[in-house]
Amino acid sequence: MNSKQRYKRQISLPEIGEEGQEKLKKASILCVGAGGLGSPALLYLAAAGIGRIGIIDFDCVDLSNLQRQVLFTINDIGKSKTEQAQQKLLSLNPQIIVERYSEQLNAQNIETLFQSYDLIIDGSDNFETKFLINDAAIKYNKPWIYGAIQGFDGQVSIFDASQGPCYRCLYPEKPKTRIANCAETGVIGAVAGIIGVTQALQAIQMIVGHKSFVPLLGKLWILDGHMMETKTLNIPKNPNCPTCAQEHKNITLNFSSPVCYFIPEISAEQVSMMKNAVLIDVREQEEWDAGHIEGSLHYPLSKIENENMPARHQDKDIVLYCQRGVRSLQAARLLKDHGFPDVYSLSGGYEAWIKKDQSSRKNETEA
Ligand SMILES: [Zn+2]
Numbered sequence: 001m002n003s004k005q006r007y008k009r010q011i012s013l014p015e016i017g018e019e020g021q022e023k024l025k026k027a028s029i030l031c032v033g034a035g036g037l038g039s040p041a042l043l044y045l046a047a048a049g050i051g052r053i054g055i056i057d058f059d060c061v062d063l064s065n066l067q068r069q070v071l072f073t074i075n076d077i078g079k080s081k082t083e084q085a086q087q088k089l090l091s092l093n094p095q096i097i098v099e100r101y102s103e104q105l106n107a108q109n110i111e112t113l114f115q116s117y118d119l120i121i122d123g124s125d126n127f128e129t130k131f132l133i134n135d136a137a138i139k140y141n142k143p144w145i146y147g148a149i150q151g152f153d154g155q156v157s158i159f160d161a162s163q164g165p166c167y168r169c170l171y172p173e174k175p176k177t178r179i180a181n182c183a184e185t186g187v188i189g190a191v192a193g194i195i196g197v198t199q200a201l202q203a204i205q206m207i208v209g210h211k212s213f214v215p216l217l218g219k220l221w222i223l224d225g226h227m228m229e230t231k232t233l234n235i236p237k238n239p240n241c242p243t244c245a246q247e248h249k250n251i252t253l254n255f256s257s258p259v260c261y262f263i264p265e266i267s268a269e270q271v272s273m274m275k276n277a278v279l280i281d282v283r284e285q286e287e288w289d290a291g292h293i294e295g296s297l298h299y300p301l302s303k304i305e306n307e308n309m310p311a312r313h314q315d316k317d318i319v320l321y322c323q324r325g326v327r328s329l330q331a332a333r334l335l336k337d338h339g340f341p342d343v344y345s346l347s348g349g350y351e352a353w354i355k356k357d358q359s360s361r362k363n364e365t366e367a
Pocket residue numbers: 165166167168169170238241242243244245
């Protein structure tokens with residue numbers, strides 16, 4: 001097959017040309033995760049002719065992935081993501097090499113993997129992996145392209161500690177709220193697409209290195225998918241950064257697999273039938289004062305986030321509720337982090353409870 005023909009629409013660009021195309025062909029990129037970010041990034045990188053692409057992901061395709069993970073179709077459900085991704089990318093562009101690793105990135109396998117690629121793309125959905133990528137990228141002197149998505153918002157940056165700040169200069173530690181971790185929160189697929197494709201564009205800029213390109217090195221590009229606004233912030237290098245301020249070769253890599261708790265959500269009807277449960281309202285004081293479920297206890301989320309945990313109730317199930325059922329899920333995960341065994345979240349929150357009361361009263365009157 002004729003490469004010139006395949007790539008002619010980009011070779012014709014003065015920023016790329018034959019020389020840039022040759023650089024893309026010689027480049028190697030490791031993509032961590034073949035999910036919402038990895039799918040669009042990988043498709044565009046393969047199409048652009050990146051010579052060698054590695055994909056690491058231990059997961060299988062699930063129906064709930066298809067809303068944003070555009071590499072996969074319903075025929076892939078239950079199959080290995082890396083295997084299906086490899087097939088798709090090679091059918092798009094058989095002129096490239098696609099290597100796959102069906103395992104979880106960890107402190108042991110990261111050195112060999114990072115050493116064999118020029119550039120890393122972060123398609124992970126949890127802080128633990130992002131910190132590991134960051135620390136290893138500094139240790140082994142690799143630039144990496146960070147991406148994150150949540151709801152309608154997204155962020156992209158390039159970190160290269162040899163010439164700027166690192167991810168820990170921006171986020172020194174894992175946020176306590178646990179939000180945006182483990183794909184627990186929702187995301188609109190199109191935003192995952194924009195962010196993943198932006199990561200691919202950044203990779204192309206870094207590899208081709210034309211003088212007109214200004215990649216996001218040490219800068220945070222933020223997309224607000226509600227207002228359709230973007231902004232770019234400079235990330236200052238932290239002189240006391242826990243990682244990049246130390247001698248790079250002495251960095252120790254730690255990784256504990258992210259804990260993704262499943263919190264059962266139960267309906268107001270189910271809660272009213274539970275005999276052995278303690279109900280805890282995690283809303284703030286004003287909301288509690290304005291009305292709450294009779295017999296429930298009050299323990300606001302703000303306290304739990306500050307690691308002040310409510311009393312344990314031996315042998316009782318804990319049902320958390322808030323106004324609509326979002327904060328109670330967050331509180332439930334924090335309680336699980338602190339070893340509370342049986343924690344439930346009231347689906348729909350206090351509003352669902354009021355509705356249930358109203359409809360049961362209505363039924364009584366009608367009877
Ligand atoms: Zn740093």
